Amino acid sequence: MATPTPAIPTFTDGQIVHATDLNALASNLTNLYNYNQASFTSQRPCVIAKQTTAQGTTAGTFTTANFQAAVINTDNMWTASVPNQVTIQHAGIYYVFSQTRYPTTAYNTANAVDAYILANGTAFSNSITGQSMIPTGNSIGTTIVATTITNLAAGSTLYLGVQTNFNFNLDTGVGGSFLGAIFLTSST
Incomplete structure (x- = not known):
């Protein structure tokens, strides 16, 4: 399964940030890390x-x-x-x-x-x-x-x-x- 291309959400001052938005941010940061490491988080081939x-x-x-x-x-x-x-x-x-x-x-x-x-x-x-x-x-x-x-x-x-x-x-x-x-x- 291919790692999706990461997307980082943006927030505006004064906007109320919901848990869903923060969880999406955390998930996309993880995807970005994995994408950069070619999905090898512990050891490269x-x-x-x-x-x-x-x-x-x-x-x-x-x-x-x-x-x-x-x-x-x-x-x-x-x-x-x-x-x-x-x-x-x-x-x-x-x-x-x-x-x-x-x-x-x-x-x-x-x-x-x-x-x-x-x-x-x-x-x-x-x-x-x-x-x-x-x-x-x-x-x-x-x-x-x-x-x-x-x-x-x-x-x-x-x-x-x-x-x-x-x-x-x-x-x-x-x-x-x-x-x-x-x-x-x-x-x-």
């Missing part, structure tokens, strides 16, 4: 879906990451039944972020790793932000962080797409791989 199990991928194949747990999930945006997807429940402007943790690999200038945040589809063409890099050493894995601020409609879906040119398992160490979204404000 926020989700961080995280991998707890390493996921294998194939060289040259664009793959969406599956998540096994929600670290934060205030608006039921992630469910285990659709493990690779975050679904926006309330329209608004969101800060969207991801971390992708690739495993330790031998340095090779041909080894490139990619991570992209996708909106409303799992193809590379649905990317709204992302990063690519070449691992620089043999001793540690590569962590890629991607962020953006974007306007999302209710029902929009977000994914984390990964790709590299060698077979690998996403690493769950050092924070692992995750995808998150935080509601900032109502859409304009």
Whole structure:
């Protein structure tokens, strides 16, 4: 149910104000507050879906990451039944972020790793932000962080797409791989 657009009554000096008028004022002030907060009076929508199990991928194949747990999930945006997807429940402007943790690999200038945040589809063409890099050493894995601020409609879906040119398992160490979204404000 949508919150009605608030209307604040006006009063004239000398006018007798009745309880009904004061109650309407209180109700409309509450509506104004809720409208400004996009109807979130206690906690804004926020989700961080995280991998707890390493996921294998194939060289040259664009793959969406599956998540096994929600670290934060205030608006039921992630469910285990659709493990690779975050679904926006309330329209608004969101800060969207991801971390992708690739495993330790031998340095090779041909080894490139990619991570992209996708909106409303799992193809590379649905990317709204992302990063690519070449691992620089043999001793540690590569962590890629991607962020953006974007306007999302209710029902929009977000994914984390990964790709590299060698077979690998996403690493769950050092924070692992995750995808998150935080509601900032109502859409304009």
